[in-house]
Amino acid sequence: MNDERTYWLETMQRIADPVLRSLANDTLHADLPSETTPLKPSALLEAFGRVVCGLGPWLGAPVLPAAEDSIREEYIRLYYEGLRHGMDPLSPDYMPILGDTQPLVDMAFLADGILRAGDVLTDDLEGDDLDNFLYALELTARIKPYESNWVLFSVLVEILRAKLGDPNASQEKIDRYLKEMMAWYKGDGIYGDGRDVHVDYYNSYVIHPLLVDAVTYYQDDYTRSIRDVVYQRAARYAATLERIISPEGTFPVLGRSITYRFGAFHALALAAWRHDLPEGVAPSQVRAALTAVIQKTTTATDMFDANGWLNIGFYGNQPAMGEGYINHGSVYLCTTVFLPLGLPVSDPFWADPAKDWTAKAVYGNTPVPRNEPVNY
Incomplete structure (x- = not known):
């Protein structure tokens, strides 16, 4: 196994391990740090849903090196234990749905991770565990999304309900909210977050990933009709x-x-995990670029607290940079950078020699392709 993949895996484990192990032990509510007292009710689902969202492709990977496979099997066990506790109203780590809108966001991230994993995160769901989860999804589906990227959260919840055989999953809701999101497209790969454009990373945090996964994991006439343009954008x-x-x-x-x-x-x-990178962007240059980002970010000595939990911040412990909706569970959306761990070691993403990414090539006086805008 190459050194970069080993580094990615170890960094992913360092981030995800406290969340999955603590929830499997039914102690996440007690263990997860909080900037306020009491702990925000949605924080547990935020941490769990976002970790699963990032780990889904790796958890469902058909082929992994032997050294990874044993870790993966342990994490799948931790996932099922954690889901059991999180959906059980009698558990200390119960993740309440009613009384707040935030659970819509993080149930959708959880759903997306489950879908990305294929069937390995649903095959062993049965009995009370399945019933409790379906009921939680039903309660979540009652939450009305804001006129923003939130419409995609409702879409992913309905898609998972359909996958789990819930007869009340709504195709009408899926299509209606996808049509809203598609109508907010502004051009050159950018969607509005609602009717307005914001200079931030929500096209990456939420919009493109959830749109791509919606048309990938749900099949009806409308999703088939927009699939190609969703992928192109x-x-x-x-x-x-x-x-x-x-x-x-x-x-x-x-x-x-x-x-x-x-x-x-x-x-x-x-895009790298799905082999959907655009022409002129090599998988190995994306690997090199993302490795550089991960390495730079994790050089902050206070990125983690003394117990291994992520601190709030962009580089290290910078809680003032977090908006009012940010808590220690929220920041685990960073695990989504690790999606390419779902690719086999033989894939060009991991196997090809590192290639300079665009900015590094330019500043090394190497010509790069022009950045031409597109109209689709």
Whole structure:
């Protein structure tokens, strides 16, 4: 196994391990740090849903090195234990759905991770565990999304309900909200977040990844009709993301939710995992660029607290950078950078020699392709 993949795996484990083990032990509510007392009710689902969202492709990978496979099997066990506790109203780690809108967001991230894993995160769901989860999804589906990227959260919840055989899953809701999101497209790979454009990373945190996964994991006439253009736009945005990574692995500190750290590259990581990178962007240059980003971000000595939990911040412990909706569970969306771990070691992403990414090549006086806008 190459050194870069080993580094990615070890970094992913360092981030995800406290969440999955604590929830499996029914102690996440007691263990998860909080900036306020009491702990925000949605924080547990935020941490769990976002970790599973990032780990899904690796958990469902058909082929892994033997050294990874044993870790993966342990994490699948931890997932099922954690889901049992999180959906059980009698558990200390119960993740309440009613009384807040935030659970819609993080049930959708959880759903997306489950879908990305194929069947390995649903095959062993049965009995009370399945019933409790279906009921939680039903309660979540009652939450009305804001007129923004939130409409995609409702879509992913309905898609997972359909996958789990819930007869009340709504195709009408899926199609209606997807049509809303498609109508907010502004051009050159950028969607509005609602009717307005914001200079931030929400096209990567949420919009492109959830749109791509919606048309991938749900089949009806409407999703089939928009699939190609969704993929084309996502590839265009992935190219933009690759170009903002500096030669040193830094990237601009822009907009809301910047404490998601390298979760800003969710859409680029998804394109790499799905083999949907645009022409002229090699998998090995994306690997090199993302490795540089991960390495730069994790050089902060206070990225983690003394117990191994992520601190709130962009580089280290910077709680003032977190908006009012940010808590210690929220920041685990950074795990989405690790989606390419779902690719086999033999895939060009891992196997090809490292190639300079765009900014590094330019500053090394190497010509690169022009960055031409697109109209689809």
